[in-house]
Amino acid sequence: xxxxxxxxxxxxxxxxxxxxxxxxxxxxxxxxxxxxxxxxxxxxxxxxxxxxxxxxxxxxxxxxxxxxxxxxxxxxxxxxxxxxxxxxxxxxxxxxxxxxxxxxxxxxxxxxxxxxxxxxxxxxxxxxxxxxxxxxxxxxxxxxxxxxxxxxxxxxxxxxxxxxxxxxxxxxxxxxxxxxxxxxxxxxxxxxxxxxxxxxxxxxxxxxxxxxxxxxxxxxxxxxxxxxxxxxxxxxxxxxxxxxxxxxxxxxxxxxxxxxxxxxxxxxxxxxxxxxxxxxxxxxxxxxxxxxxxxxxxxxxxxxxxxxxxxxxxxxxxxxxxxxxxxxxxxxxxxxxxxxxxxxxxxxxxxxxxxxxxxxxxxxxxxxxxxxxxxxxxxxxxxxxxxxxxxxxxxxxxxxxxxxxxxxxxxxxxxxxxxxxxxxxxxxxxxxxxxxxxxxx
Ligand code: S3P
Numbered sequence: 001x002x003x004x005x006x007x008x009x010x011x012x013x014x015x016x017x018x019x020x021x022x023x024x025x026x027x028x029x030x031x032x033x034x035x036x037x038x039x040x041x042x043x044x045x046x047x048x049x050x051x052x053x054x055x056x057x058x059x060x061x062x063x064x065x066x067x068x069x070x071x072x073x074x075x076x077x078x079x080x081x082x083x084x085x086x087x088x089x090x091x092x093x094x095x096x097x098x099x100x101x102x103x104x105x106x107x108x109x110x111x112x113x114x115x116x117x118x119x120x121x122x123x124x125x126x127x128x129x130x131x132x133x134x135x136x137x138x139x140x141x142x143x144x145x146x147x148x149x150x151x152x153x154x155x156x157x158x159x160x161x162x163x164x165x166x167x168x169x170x171x172x173x174x175x176x177x178x179x180x181x182x183x184x185x186x187x188x189x190x191x192x193x194x195x196x197x198x199x200x201x202x203x204x205x206x207x208x209x210x211x212x213x214x215x216x217x218x219x220x221x222x223x224x225x226x227x228x229x230x231x232x233x234x235x236x237x238x239x240x241x242x243x244x245x246x247x248x249x250x251x252x253x254x255x256x257x258x259x260x261x262x263x264x265x266x267x268x269x270x271x272x273x274x275x276x277x278x279x280x281x282x283x284x285x286x287x288x289x290x291x292x293x294x295x296x297x298x299x300x301x302x303x304x305x306x307x308x309x310x311x312x313x314x315x316x317x318x319x320x321x322x323x324x325x326x327x328x329x330x331x332x333x334x335x336x337x338x339x340x341x342x343x344x345x346x347x348x349x350x351x352x353x354x355x356x357x358x359x360x361x362x363x364x365x366x367x368x369x370x371x372x373x374x375x376x377x378x379x380x381x382x383x384x385x386x387x388x389x390x391x392x393x394x395x396x397x398x399x400x401x402x403x404x405x406x407x408x409x410x411x412x413x414x415x416x417x418x419x420x421x422x423x424x425x426x427x428x429x430x431x432x433x434x435x436x437x438x439x440x441x
Pocket of ligand 1: 098169172344
């Protein structure tokens with residue numbers, strides 16, 4: 001099969017320095033925010049992937065021009081309330097939940113109808129999470145069972161809201177912040193902890209947003225209708241993409257890797273905290289700041305003795321895209337690892353909690369499930385001998401990449417479908433693996 005990879009050999013020891021793809025969350029946010037800035041923004045090192053291409057096509061359809069220059073992406077911002085939207089415009093978010101949720105907030109003031117569609121995976125995901133707050137702003141949304149396709153009519157009489165975001169979802173939080181920018185007055189959000197890139201970007205433009213932090217919540221106030229100027233931004237590497245290589249190195253023999261120029265925003269560093277508790281040899285070097293974000297290089301080494309973890313649920317949101325990998329580490333650790341309240345994992349590009357459990361059981365790992373809580377009994381000397389076929393029916397990029405890491409570190413013979421899925425977030429994934437010496441057909 002053309003779109004399938006075959007892996008029949010574990011990766012040999014490697015010692016290298018790499019960079020990974022640019023941060024997807026920050027790339028999408030920079031494009032959306034520069035589209036409402038006044039003037040031309042220059043975005044350097046933007047992720048080159050399908051989710052980003054869909055973001056660019058989407059802003060073009062609402063009247064924002066961009067140019068791909070050699071060194072940067074130039075976005076010609078139209079200012080707040082400057083979009084030119086034709087009635088019944090169809091926007092296609094493809095596979096991207098972030099784009100789909102955020103574009104609704106960004107366009108909340110349109111007086112015309114927008115239809116939002118997505119691919120098969122996105123069309124199975126929940127939109128009630130953004131429909132409810134947008135309704136409170138005065139936006140009208142029609143959909144079947146709160147899923148795509150949906151039709152939105154914005155409002156020119158938006159009213160500010162007070163909203164309690166209790167899922168720890170940055171997509172919901174960002175949708176509300178973007179709609180608040182279109183709204184006169186002050187919108188207030190009590191938000192369970194989630195990634196903070198939107199707030200940090202807005203602060204870096206001196207936009208009137210304040211954030212008061214407590215242990216569990218961020219209390220955010222946003223004043224609407226404050227025009228801001230275009231900006232330059234250099235997008236750092238994505239910790240979620242780096243994580244595949246972190247876990248590859250940990251579970252390989254006698255290897256060492258430095259991954260350069262990664263965004264290490266604490267709201268994304270759950271994987272690092274969890275792996276540290278599991279005894280992983282991983283550290284951050286060369287820490288620095290960039291426009292309110294923290295950056296660093298990650299140094300990781302093969303770790304023979306990994307131990308189980310009783311993972312605090314408070315770390316879930318900051319590791320939300322990394323659990324497939326964390327479960328793999330738990331499968332090779334000493335002892336029983338416990339994870340709680342992971343229902344949100346089943347709301348991703350595919351039902352990742354269900355898929356992870358199926359995967360682990362398939363390779364002979366004991367997993368006990370009680371609703372959204374799981375226990376994984378580690379098998380530190382695991383050496384696979386059988387053949388496995390990963391079908392990945394919803395073409396989930398992270399399921400594909402996790403399966404490749406498993407195949408390269410645990411043995412066995414793997415066939416893994418849908419290698420094109422990497423184009424969503426990390427088109428260079430397989431090329432970097434070959435540079436490290438991985439044999440993939
Ligand atoms: C993202 C937030 C997370 C994450 C997704 C990207 C973002 O989703 O899973 O891959 O860029 O805001 P939730 O905010 O829904 O948890």
